[in-house]
Amino acid sequence: MGSNVTLKHIAEVLDVSAMTVSRALNDRDNVDEKTKQRIREKAKSMGYTPNRVAKSLVSRKTHTIGVVIPEITHAFFPEVVRGIEEVVYNSGYQLFLTNANEQFEREKEAIETLRAQRVDGLLVSSSLTREDYAFYKKIIEGGAKVVFFDRCIENIGASCVSVNDRESSQKITEHLILEHNYSKIAHLSGPQKVSIGRERLQGFLDAMNAQDIPINKDWIVQAGFREDTGYEAMWNLLQDHADNLPEAVVALNDPTAIGAIDAIQEFGLSVPEDIAIVGFTDDIRSSLLDPPLTTVHQPAYEIGEKAAEKLIQTIEEEDPEVEKIEVPTRLQIRSSCGCSSDQIHTD
Amino acid sequence: MGSNVTLKHIAEVLDVSAMTVSRALNDRDNVDEKTKQRIREKAKSMGYTPNRVAKSLVSRKTHTIGVVIPEITHAFFPEVVRGIEEVVYNSGYQLFLTNANEQFEREKEAIETLRAQRVDGLLVSSSLTREDYAFYKKIIEGGAKVVFFDRCIENIGASCVSVNDRESSQKITEHLILEHNYSKIAHLSGPQKVSIGRERLQGFLDAMNAQDIPINKDWIVQAGFREDTGYEAMWNLLQDHADNLPEAVVALNDPTAIGAIDAIQEFGLSVPEDIAIVGFTDDIRSSLLDPPLTTVHQPAYEIGEKAAEKLIQTIEEEDPEVEKIEVPTRLQIRSSCGCSSDQIHTD
DNA sequence: TTGTATGCGTTATCAC
DNA sequence: GTGATAACGCATACAA
Numbered sequence: 001m002g003s004n005v006t007l008k009h010i011a012e013v014l015d016v017s018a019m020t021v022s023r024a025l026n027d028r029d030n031v032d033e034k035t036k037q038r039i040r041e042k043a044k045s046m047g048y049t050p051n052r053v054a055k056s057l058v059s060r061k062t063h064t065i066g067v068v069i070p071e072i073t074h075a076f077f078p079e080v081v082r083g084i085e086e087v088v089y090n091s092g093y094q095l096f097l098t099n100a101n102e103q104f105e106r107e108k109e110a111i112e113t114l115r116a117q118r119v120d121g122l123l124v125s126s127s128l129t130r131e132d133y134a135f136y137k138k139i140i141e142g143g144a145k146v147v148f149f150d151r152c153i154e155n156i157g158a159s160c161v162s163v164n165d166r167e168s169s170q171k172i173t174e175h176l177i178l179e180h181n182y183s184k185i186a187h188l189s190g191p192q193k194v195s196i197g198r199e200r201l202q203g204f205l206d207a208m209n210a211q212d213i214p215i216n217k218d219w220i221v222q223a224g225f226r227e228d229t230g231y232e233a234m235w236n237l238l239q240d241h242a243d244n245l246p247e248a249v250v251a252l253n254d255p256t257a258i259g260a261i262d263a264i265q266e267f268g269l270s271v272p273e274d275i276a277i278v279g280f281t282d283d284i285r286s287s288l289l290d291p292p293l294t295t296v297h298q299p300a301y302e303i304g305e306k307a308a309e310k311l312i313q314t315i316e317e318e319d320p321e322v323e324k325i326e327v328p329t330r331l332q333i334r335s336s337c338g339c340s341s342d343q344i345h346t347d
Numbered sequence: 348m349g350s351n352v353t354l355k356h357i358a359e360v361l362d363v364s365a366m367t368v369s370r371a372l373n374d375r376d377n378v379d380e381k382t383k384q385r386i387r388e389k390a391k392s393m394g395y396t397p398n399r400v401a402k403s404l405v406s407r408k409t410h411t412i413g414v415v416i417p418e419i420t421h422a423f424f425p426e427v428v429r430g431i432e433e434v435v436y437n438s439g440y441q442l443f444l445t446n447a448n449e450q451f452e453r454e455k456e457a458i459e460t461l462r463a464q465r466v467d468g469l470l471v472s473s474s475l476t477r478e479d480y481a482f483y484k485k486i487i488e489g490g491a492k493v494v495f496f497d498r499c500i501e502n503i504g505a506s507c508v509s510v511n512d513r514e515s516s517q518k519i520t521e522h523l524i525l526e527h528n529y530s531k532i533a534h535l536s537g538p539q540k541v542s543i544g545r546e547r548l549q550g551f552l553d554a555m556n557a558q559d560i561p562i563n564k565d566w567i568v569q570a571g572f573r574e575d576t577g578y579e580a581m582w583n584l585l586q587d588h589a590d591n592l593p594e595a596v597v598a599l600n601d602p603t604a605i606g607a608i609d610a611i612q613e614f615g616l617s618v619p620e621d622i623a624i625v626g627f628t629d630d631i632r633s634s635l636l637d638p639p640l641t642t643v644h645q646p647a648y649e650i651g652e653k654a655a656e657k658l659i660q661t662i663e664e665e666d667p668e669v670e671k672i673e674v675p676t677r678l679q680i681r682s683s684c685g686c687s688s689d690q691i692h693t694d
Numbered sequence: 695t696t697g698t699a700t701g702c703g704t705t706a707t708c709a710c
Numbered sequence: 711g712t713g714a715t716a717a718c719g720c721a722t723a724c725a726a
Contacts, residue, residue, distance in 0.1 A: 007705095019706095058706085082420060097443075097444035116399040404704090405701080
């Protein structure tokens with residue numbers, strides 16, 4: 001792969017030194033204009049492509065960035081990637097995209113490979129579900145440039161771009177309490193070792209406390225990140241507490257909310273009449289659901305842009321600041337929360 | 348990025364030659380077991396990571412594969428990518444994923460970069476919309492290993508994995524004719540320079556001809572690949588031919604069908620009562636639409652797997668066969684075609 | 695079992 | 711302006 005003509009080949013044909021060819025092709029000014037022309041033409045006609053592998057070996061720069069996402073089929077991430085691409089592309093870098101499939105082992109392997117490949121920096125949304133930050137701590141201390149996004153690992157010297165998860169979660173919970181007067185509210189929660197799992201649970205609790213609503217621990221359940229895990233968690237909750245069901249559910253993201261709606265409906269109850277539900281993400285499907293899902297809109301594209309900008313700054317600047325960047329969300333009210341569809345803005 | 352300790356560093360510390368360190372770390376058998384142990388431990392404690400850039404320069408292999416997709420936000424492609432990943436990952440390769448955003452110029456640039464990066468092979472679904480195959484012809488003749496998927500470029504020496512587009516398109520069109528007795532049928536078509544655009548139009552025509560249905564050329568319109576272009580094409584069709592509207596529409600993919608449904612409903616007509624519509628893809632949203640979309644289910648994951656397998660074979664075998672691989676589809680009947688929801692299988 | 699020389703394709707450096 | 715040489719980090723080929 002790649003063309004197999006090298007500087008040397010061109011040099012031989014033209015009877016100049018490889019060095020002159022290199023200079024000509026890199027448009028240095030200490031080359032005669034005529035020879036420069038000759039060399040360029042010959043290079044083109046021979047189909048020369050510079051070998052970046054060799055180039056990188058010398059320059060110790062690859063102009064590539066590695067991206068690690070936990071789940072490519074969760075529509076949020078492809079949208080983030082588009083934002084990343086836009087920035088990275090315009091800055092002359094190339095992307096290495098890897099998908100960890102929610103498995104930290106795979107994430108680690110991907111990062112090892114990426115680093116062996118000598119990417120200039122790493123953009124990661126971690127699948128980490130245990131408190132094993134040692135891995136990241138080590139590579140960051142070793143000088144790796146990394147910026148986390150969405151699922152952050154904090155206080156280990158890396159910048160991070162995310163939404164104000166806690167505040168947003170509080171807001172949407174308060175919508176249920178204040179607009180709809182629900183007080184029996186459950187939370188489908190994410191792994192507590194993942195930042196968004198923690199933050200969104202905290203926001204939920206903040207709202208409950210601020211409004212003096214008693215918290216029922218039986219209704220705070222682990223629901224993973226995906227549709228199938230959300231379905232299962234909700235189904236179990238319905239089974240186990242059939243005698244005392246919540247009136248509303250705050251799901252930690254849209255996929256789990258979608259799974260939960262299935263479970264509720266299959267259980268013979270209706271949304272939002274029997275149980276209202278809200279999500280977090282604003283998945284591409286959420287406006288199409290029956291009922292359309294009220295959720296927190298996360299500006300995925302913008303998160304990608306911001307993260308990429310921060311990483312490039314981290315790579316290129318002398319003494320980059322470690323920042324925690326928050327991108328604002330907005331409530332996307334639809335009807336799964338109990339709002340009637342004629343009083344709401346649909347998109 | 349990457350650790351900066353090299354074989355040489357380890358060698359100096361241990362007072363052996365760099366070569367011995369290399370051998371030990373690659374687990375060659377012509378190294379004393381004890382020194383092998385010493386070296387390994389020291390390498391680990393020093394945080395050594397082999398520099399693949401250097402390795403690749405020697406071996407002329409990078410163990411990376413470049414993937415070029417036209418549209419990362421069309422859910423079909425992320426699913427294909429998951430299939431690719433599964434295979435590639437288990438074969439010890441790494442992925443370089445790039446998104447051309449339906450722009451051939453970007454696709455070309457991505458491929459140039461990928462090749463300069465010396466990827467071992469290329470998996471591409473082309474955004475090409477003109478008959479400019481010269482680019483691919485040249486690189487394939489130059490020895491590049493490439494396998495196309497979904498959007499293929501044929502007869503230029505590369506293998507290709509896709510569904511039987513033409514036959515599937517014929518089948519779903521015949522469903523409209525034979526099951527629902529529609530005869531006034533329109534086609535939202537894709538660019539004719541893209542394989543799926545051509546094939547799906549052909550399948551549509553095959554069905555019409557086979558069933559002796561007259562073809563109205565006014566009802567065969569260019570509709571791009573996306574929701575917005577589908578909306579626009581359908582809207583224009585409704586405007587321009589309000590006096591003589593089709594009873595049914597065959598859209599070349601689900602995104603355009605989704606856009607078209609919007610247009611029809613906004614025009615004040617209903618689906619499928621006034622105009623029935625079918626798609627092609629089985630997008631993640633299609634079962635959630637109102638009405639749920641009848642479509643051709645394309646096994647995205649499997650397409651990814653097959654393409655990756657073929658590419659790896661192409662890379663690793665001596666004299667790989669150039670193949671055209673077809674993955675079978677199935678009709679996913681829902682209700683946008685006019686089938687009533689109680690007689691159909693939903694998923 | 696271990697070490698030395700050499701080359702992969704490119705560029706920095708110093709000479710001419 | 712242009713060329714020779716060395717170096718980037720590793721592995722192959724050969725020597726000891």
